[in-house]
Amino acid sequence: MTRDDERQAPVICVVGARPNYMKMAPIIRALAAHRPPLATLLVHTGQHYDSAMNDRLFDDLELPHPDVNLEVGSASHAVQTAEVMKRFEPVIDEHGARAVLVVGDVNSTLACALVAAKRDIPVVHVESGLRSGDRRMPEEINRVLTDQISDVLYTTERSAHDNLAREGVADERAVFVGNVMIDSLLANRRKAVAPAELLANAGLSPALIADGYGVVTLHRPSNVDDPETLGPIIDALAEIGRRLPLVFALHPRTRNNLERFGMKARLDESGFVVLPPQGYLEMLGLMAGATMVLTDSGGIQEETTALGVPCLTIRENTERPITVDQGTNTLVGVDPAAILAAADAVLAGGGKRGRIPELWDGRAAERIAAHLARWLDAHDKARSDA
Template sequence: MCVVGARPNFMKMAPILRALAAHQPPIPALLVHTGQHYDTDMSKKLFVDLGLPQPDLNLEVGSGSHAQQTAEVMRRFEPALDEYKPSCVLVVGDVNSTLACTLVAVKKGVPVAHVEAGLRSYDRKMPEEINRLLTDQVADRLYTTERSAADNLAREGIALERICFAGNVMIDSLEASRPLARAPAQTLRDHGLDSALVSGAYGVVTLHRPSNVDDAATLKHLLGLLAQVAQDLPLVFALHPRTRSNIERFGLQTMLDPARVALLPPQGYLEMLGLMAGAAIVLTDSGGLQEETTALGVPCLTLRENTERPITVEQGTNTLIGLNGEALLRGVAEVLAGHGKRGRVPEFWDGHAAERIAADLWQWLKP
C-alpha cells in the first residue's frame, strides 16, 4: 500500500510505482491518496504530468491544522488498512500524511518502509522535521537519498540493518520527464504573459514556508529583495496559494513590477521543470527544488537558515542565504557575471533509485 498526500510525494511515488510494476516478478501495489493537497493545480495535473495512475483510494482529508489533518488521515486510513491487509505500507517524504499513515500501520503491526529517510534540518520549529524524526523511529525499512542520512539515523539509535542507501527518487522523475518539459515561453503564453521575459537570462522564484510568507514584515522584506533583483534579472514567480493569499492580505500587491516579474499560479510538473531547466538561477525555500536544481546544474539560492538536504550545498548547486539581502544580491550578481555555483550530481542521483528500492523491497518482503 503506497501513500501520497501532497505535491512533493507525487514526484517520489511515480517512479516507485513504475519500478514495482516492472520488477520480476511484479510487486502488486495499491495507491492511496490522503487528499492532504486537494487543489486541482497542485494535485490532479501532477498525476497526469508524472504518469501516476489514478489513486485506488482517495481519503479526501482536505485542509486543517496540523493536529486536525494528522488525526483525520489516521481516522480515515485505518479502515483502508483493515480492508486491504497489505504486507507493507510504503510512505515517502515528510508531510503530515507520511507520519499519520506510519503511526496507524505500526500500531496495527503492518511493516512500514520510508523513502527519503534520515534527512534532518535540525530545526524543530519545522513541522516536517517532527514528521521525519518520528516516522524514522518507528518505520521498519529506511531508504536514504544520501550517505550522510545514515549517520543521522545512527545518532538517533537506529540500527544499520534497517537502512538501505537507494538514491534519490525525485531525480528518477526528473530524468524521465526531461524530454517532456514544457518550454518556458509557452508556459508564460499559456497564462497571457509576455514570453519575451524568458527570451534571455531569467530567474525562477518559489516561496511557501510559513516562516517566510505568514509574517507581513518578513514577506514584505522578501518581496522588496525580489524587486531589487528584478531590476537586473527578470523573474518568473510561481505563487503558492498561501503566498498569493498573504500578499493580498497584507496589501503587498504593488511591490513587484509586472513588466519584470511574471506572476504565475501553481505550475504543473512539466511546466516547472521547463522553467527551472532554462533559468539562470532559482530562488526558493523548497526542499525539492534544492534537489532538482542540483540535478539540473542550475545555481540555487535557498531562502532558509538551514536545509535537510546538505548534500545540495556540499556537492550541488545550492547556497543557503536565509533572509540576507546582501547575500541574495551578491549571489545573483555572481550568476549574471558567469560565476554561478555549478557543483556535481551526487551518488545514486542517476534515475534508477526506484529500481533499487523495488529490488530491496522484494528481498525484504518475500516469504
C-alpha cells in the same frame, strides 16, 4: 487476517502533497515492473486538496490515479494528522497491507506510518534520514518520528545514515538507494514545457525572458506568514528583478498573505512575471532554462542540482546538505543583503554548477523494488516460522 492473506495483500503506497507525487511515480512503476510484480494500492490522503492540480500532476507523471482518496483537506497539523489516521485505518481493514510505503515528510507520511506501526504492519520510508536540525519545522518532526517507527529506511545520501545512527536507528534498517525525485526528473526532462511556450500559453510575451530569467518559489510559513519577514524578501527579489526578469510561480498561501498584508502591489509594480502554481512539466522546463532559481522548497534544491542550475535557498538551514556540499545550492538565509549579494555573485560569475551526487542516476526506484521484494519475502517467512 491469516499469514497467507498478508502475503497476498498489497503494498499500500501513500501520497499526500505535491512533492510526494514525484517520488511515488517511479516507485509504483518499479514495483509493477519487478518480477514477480509487487501488488500495490495507491492511497491519496487529500492533504493537497487542489483537485485540478492533483489531476494534472498525476497525468504529467503518468502516475495511476489513486485507488483510494481520503479527502482530508486542509486543517491544523494536529487535526490533519488525526483525520488522516482516522480515515486510513479502515483502508487497511478493507484491503489488508503487506507493508505501508510512505515518502517524504508531510503530515500524511507520519500519520499513515503511525497507523501501520500500531497494526504491526511493516513501515517503509523513502527519503529517510534527512535532517535540518530545526525542530521548529513541522516537517522535521515528521521526519524524525517516521524514521523511528519504520522497518525499512531508504536514503538519498550517505550523510542520512549518520543522522539515523545518532538517533539510535539500527544500521541494517537503512539502505542507500539514491534519489527517486531524480528518477522522475530524468524520465520527464524531454517532455518539459519550454518556457517560451509556457508564457505564450499564459497570454504573456516570451520576449519577457528572451535574454535570461530567474525562477522564484516561496511557500514556507516561516517566510510568508510574517509581514516583517515576507516584505523584505519581496523587496530584495524586486531589486534582483531589475537586473534579471524573475518568473514567480505564486503559491496560494503566499498570494493570500501578500494581499492580507497589503503587499500585492509590490509584485505588480516590480516587474515580476507572476504565474499561478505550475504543473510538474512546466516547472521542470522553467528550472532547466533558468539563470538561477530562488526558493524555499526542499525538492527544488535537489532538482536544480540535477539540472546544474544555481539555486539560492531562502532559508537558514536545509535538510538536504548534499545539494550545498556537492550540488548547485547556496543557503542565503532571509536577510535581504545576503540574498542580493548571492544573486549578484551568480550574475557576475555564473554561480555554482556542482556535480551530480552518488546514485542520482534515475534508477533509485529500481533499487528500492529489488531490495523491498527480498525484504518482504524474508519478513513473511520469518513470521510464518514464528
